[in-house]
Amino acid sequence: MSKIIGIDIGGTNFRIGLTDGRGNVSDFRKQHVKTILKTDDVLKDIADFIEGYADGRKFDGIAVGFPATLNRERTKVLQAPNLKFMEDLPVVEYLRGRLNVPVFAERDVVFTLCYDMRKYEVPVEGITCGIYFGTGVGNAIMINGKPLTGRNGTAGELGHIPVEGSEEICGCGLKGCIENLAGGKYLAKLQRDYCPDTDIGNIFVEHADDDAVREFIAHMAVCVATEVNILDPDNVIIGGGVANMKGFPRDVLHDCVIERVRRPYPAENLRVIYAEDEPEKSVAGAGYYACDRMLRSS
Ligand SMILES: [Zn+2]
Incomplete structure (x- = not known):
């Protein structure tokens, strides 16, 4: 060994x-x-x-x-x-x-996806997407157990898909990357702007139905649905600090994803696994x- x-x-x-x-x-x-x-x-x-x-x-x-x-x-x-x-x-x-x-x-x-695939017994064969909502949006794509790298090594930069109309400058230098609307950094801004009296750890417990939080979840769903529509993956693993926060409404995210995914497939048999943070x-x-x-x- x-x-x-x-x-x-x-x-x-x-x-x-x-x-x-x-x-x-x-x-x-x-x-x-x-x-x-x-x-x-x-x-x-x-x-x-x-x-x-x-x-x-x-x-x-x-x-x-x-x-x-x-x-x-x-x-x-x-x-x-x-x-x-x-x-x-x-x-x-x-x-x-x-x-x-x-x-x-x-x-x-x-590495995180390698671990989650073992832990959740995801078969190596086929396409597995790992989407991790932390400070930003992390993404890895495994095809038959090998990570997709792309021509330059930069495949799987899901957090940097552009959102028209967003003026936010991303850490990567581009304007309007979706991780600035769907990552933990933005969630912290929402808490400061909309509910400063709520502890950030309770934002989904106390404000899951607020428009601003719903919009945040919709942006998370855009990330997931975009990748699902392109790759038609065998399995999708969703994890990261935001998806593991107390009261995070998985059902709302799931509905938002399904709303945006092609019919009848992959919408009808989409397999999503939520991964714990460790x-x-x-x-x-x-x-x-x-x-x-x-x-x-x-
Ligand atoms: Zn970016």
């Missing part, structure tokens, strides 16, 4: 754990980025962090997840609004050279991903 160090690189925290490619994670840690990136040499800081974490323990591979677009070869980060320090660095080459094990880099949502899932998913890749290359 392979031992993989799984790392989820975030703008605020790094998550790291030792995982086995079977969903088990040991020695899980969450560490603030400022305590890891201490010099101008980001790659050296990350390698030092991994070496310090391993502390002499043997491991067979490393899988690193980024909230970013990566090149098609999955060797470097192309663009990441919250990880400017990682853009265009040869992360895979450097870590492989320093730590002398196979290194895999991927979008963090791919702090260690991207690290566990990193293990699944790395073991799959090592198996394929062996």
Whole structure:
């Protein structure tokens, strides 16, 4: 059984754990980025962090997840609004050279989807879409167990489909991306503007029927329905912090999705699975991903 160090690189925290490619994670840690990136040499800081974490323990591979677009070869980060320090660095080459094990880099949502597909026993064959409503809208598409990458590596940027009439400037630099209307950042703005006396955690409990919240859910539905209409997937997994908030009206979202999906199919037999949020899932998913890749290359 392979031992993989799984790392989820975030703008605020790094998550790291030792995982086995079977969903088990040991020695899980969450560490603030400022305590890891201490010099101008980001790659050296990350390698030092991994070496310090391993502390002499043997491991067979490393899988690193980024909230970013990566090149098609999955060797470097192309663009990441919250990880400017990682853009265009040869992360895979450097870590492989320093730590002398196979290194895999991927979008963090791919790891999450790898985990959810195992947990919810989604068959590898066919098309599986993972749509994760967190701060933004994350999306990964698996076709027969392999992530869809596209020509440049940037397939599956569902959060950045344009909405006509929206003037909001997105973190990616474009105007009117849907994640600015369907992500957690916008939900926090709604709470400030429409119901400042409600705790954000209770917004769906207390305001699910308000027009502004309904419109937010409709924008979430546009994301889901758009992907469903294009791909006619075998399974859709919906997760992320927003979809897991207290009182989140899954039935309303489902109705809003079905309203926008082509008839009779895929509307009549659309399979949607809601995935729970778990702090260690991207690290566990990193293990699944790395073991799959090592198996394929062996
Ligand atoms: Zn965007």
